[in-house]
Amino acid sequence: MGRGDKKTAKGKRTKGSFGVSRNKEAIKARIKRAASKKTTTAVASESEVAAKPKRTAAKKKAE
Template identity: 70%
Template sequence: MESVNTLLVLLAKIKNIPMGRGDKKSAKGKRTKGSYGVTRNKKSIKAQLKRTASKKSGAPATEASAKPKRTAAKKKAE
């Protein structure tokens, strides 16, 4: 009878654990904890924020970086 009660207590504890949020190794768990690591890298997050900010500002492309249009070469008549 004691083993059944122990089993029920363990099952009840397992049910209450939020999936992913309690796991320190997952990105969701790291967001919940507020920490960084391999799965939630601070450099990659900052790079993504920088890219989205530059897209939103609509920075005009400079002429030096724009490639000239290519024209088709005309064939010589023989």
């Protein structure tokens, strides 16, 4: 079992074929979900950064 085995996902990648182990529709759906998740988290994180007040450096005590 490995690169030459057409029944495994690794073998299908090597051969360049799609099938039960490497379903084209499932791969496209997974990529689409990941892309939409990245854009929503990026937008949310940018708005959170803008909402947080900036911290100022603490002043040193004069001795």
